[in-house]
Every structure is written in structure tokens, then in C-alpha cells.
Amino acid sequence: MSKNIITPFDRNQDMPLFESAGHQEAFARLQLMVKNNYLGVLTGEVGSGKSTLIRHLVHGIDHMSYQPVYLSIAGLKPRDFYSEMLHHLGETAPFSLVKAKRLWEEVLEARHKQGDKTLVVIIDEAHELSQAMILELRLVMNHRMDSVSFFPLILVGQPELRRILRLKKYEAVSQRIGLRYHLGGMTRDETAAYIRHRIKAAGLDKPLFSEGAIRMIYSATQGIPRPINHICSQALYDAGCKGHEVIEESHISRVLADMERQRGTAG
Ligand SMILES: Nc1ncnc2c1ncn2[C@@H]1O[C@H](COP(=O)(O)OP(=O)(O)O)[C@@H](O)[C@H]1O
Numbered sequence: 001m002s003k004n005i006i007t008p009f010d011r012n013q014d015m016p017l018f019e020s021a022g023h024q025e026a027f028a029r030l031q032l033m034v035k036n037n038y039l040g041v042l043t044g045e046v047g048s049g050k051s052t053l054i055r056h057l058v059h060g061i062d063h064m065s066y067q068p069v070y071l072s073i074a075g076l077k078p079r080d081f082y083s084e085m086l087h088h089l090g091e092t093a094p095f096s097l098v099k100a101k102r103l104w105e106e107v108l109e110a111r112h113k114q115g116d117k118t119l120v121v122i123i124d125e126a127h128e129l130s131q132a133m134i135l136e137l138r139l140v141m142n143h144r145m146d147s148v149s150f151f152p153l154i155l156v157g158q159p160e161l162r163r164i165l166r167l168k169k170y171e172a173v174s175q176r177i178g179l180r181y182h183l184g185g186m187t188r189d190e191t192a193a194y195i196r197h198r199i200k201a202a203g204l205d206k207p208l209f210s211e212g213a214i215r216m217i218y219s220a221t222q223g224i225p226r227p228i229n230h231i232c233s234q235a236l237y238d239a240g241c242k243g244h245e246v247i248e249e250s251h252i253s254r255v256l257a258d259m260e261r262q263r264g265t266a267g
């Protein structure tokens with residue numbers, strides 16, 4: 001199979017958002033988190049579309065009023081957090097954590113007084129946050145311990161994040177969560193519509209996926225976009241090489257068998 005062809009399932013640049021019910025609901029909640037300065041949590045399986053939603057949120061935000069800051073750092077610690085944030089705000093972060101924290105508070109107060117743009121802090125892969133950072137969130141958002149938060153902070157992560165935040169030691173943090181959403185897989189009909197959406201977004205009207213092919217894709221992926229992309233892309237190579245215009249069950253079977261074999265050799 002030639003792998004030099006780019007299919008509508010490989011490119012993600014400028015891909016319009018497919019609005020499944022789950023993606024729509026998640027997006028609406030992300031907007032509410034921003035509007036209400038919430039500590040918000042978005043969880044979902046790997047490849048379900050969390051980072052894609054965040055990209056659309058950041059892209060569509062009113063940049064006259066908001067300043068988004070996107071962090072995706074494995075094992076983020078309070079020191080990294082403050083230095084990243086200060087850096088984004090044009091400050092040089094002092095080496096000492098205590099000083100960095102104090103400077104962050106001062107900058108935040110000053111921005112608030114001056115009516116500067118509201119920060120929108122997004123922490124992706126938040127299931128990998130260090131314990132110290134999770135505990136720090138309380139202070140990050142509400143250093144005065146009295147008033148409401150100056151800005152929204154959105155944690156994005158795998159389902160594991162839900163379990164972590166339920167731990168007793170994080171109770172003070174979870175009590176501050178204003179809104180949360182768990183993004184599940186798409187339905188079978190949505191999976192079919194998603195596949196059409198990707199093909200159409202690439203400016204094509206072919207190939208078509210047969211009902212049976214879609215059924216197989218859905219049952220192999222439970223409606224999670226990234227594995228759907230992977231299977232569709234492989235099936236297109238397969239069909240393309242043979243000059244077929246309709247993707248049938250036989251193409252999907254071959255791809256799934258290939259994936260199974262690869263899993264076997266990888267493990
Ligand atoms: N609603 C959507 N519309 C279009 N493409 C999507 C959508 N959701 C996910 N995708 C595609 O699926 C892939 C995985 O999504 P991603 O946002 O990286 O998942 P996650 O961050 O949850 O692991 C991306 O390549 C993206 O293009």
C-alpha cells in the first residue's frame with residue numbers, strides 16, 4: 001500500500017469542527033466556563049476531540065476581551081506554572097517560587113485594576129498534573145481567599161482526571177469546580193456523519209462508505225474520532241490502490257486485521 005497519499009482523515013489544519021451532540025455540549029460548557037470565570041473540567045477518552053475543542057475555543061474567542069494561555073506540560077509543577085504564566089504576561093519570573101507567586105499576584109491585581117484583558121488559562125493533559133500543582137490551583141485562582149476568581153481556568157484531561165479530582169486530598173479544589181463535562185464517543189449516526197463531514201471538508205464527494213463499513217468502524221472505535229480517522233485513512237489507501245470508489249466491509253476488515261497484527265508485534 002502506498003502511504004504517500006494524504007487522505008481527508010490525515011489533515012487537521014483548518015478542519016471545521018464536526019458538531020456531534022457531545023462536541024456541541026462540551027463547547028457550550030467551555031464557553032460558560034470562560035464567561036463565568038469558572039474552574040472548569042473537561043474530560044474524555046484519548047482521541048475524543050478535547051484538544052480540538054480547545055483549539056476552536058481559543059480561535060473563536062473575543063481577543064479584544066480575552067487573553068488565552070494554553071499549557072500542555074507533563075508533570076506541571078507550581079514553579080513551571082508561575083514562570084510560564086509570568087512569561088506569557090511579559091514578566092521575567094524570579095527563580096524563587098515564593099517570589100514568583102508574589103509577582104503573579106501583583107500582576108494579576110494590577111491587570112484587574114487596569115481592566116486588562118481577562119486571562120483564560122487552559123491546562124491540557126491535566127491528568128498528568130503533579131499533586132503540588134493540583135493543590136496550588138486553589139491559590140492560583142483565588143489568592144485573596146475571599147473574592148471570586150479574576151479569570152477562568154480550564155483543566156482538560158483523560159477520564160483518569162475525574163477519579164483524581166475525587167480524591168479526599170483534593171476536596172478543597174473540587175469544591176471550587178464550577179462546571180465539568182465528560183465527552184463520550186459519538187453515536188453510530190454521528191460516526192457516519194463525521195466521516196461524511198471529513199470527506200466533504202476536503203472538497204470531495206467520494207469515496208462513499210457503505211452502511212456495513214460504517215457499522216464496523218463504529219463498533220471498532222465506539223465513535224472516538226482519532227481511531228475513526230486512522231481506520232478511514234488506512235481503508236482509503238487500500239481502496240485507492242485498487243481503484244475502488246466505495247469503501248466496503250472487506251476494506252475495513254483488512255485494516256482491522258492489519259491493526260491487530262501490528263498490535264501483536266508491538267506487544
Ligand atoms: N468534533 C470534531 N470535528 C473534527 N475533527 C475532530 C473532532 N473531534 C476530534 N477530531 C479529530 O480527531 C483527532 C483527535 O482529536 P483530539 O482533539 O486530538 O483528541 P484528544 O485531545 O481528546 O485526545 C484530531 O485529529 C481531530 O482532527
Ligand SMILES: [Mg+2]
Pocket residue numbers: 050051052124
Ligand atoms: Mg489532546
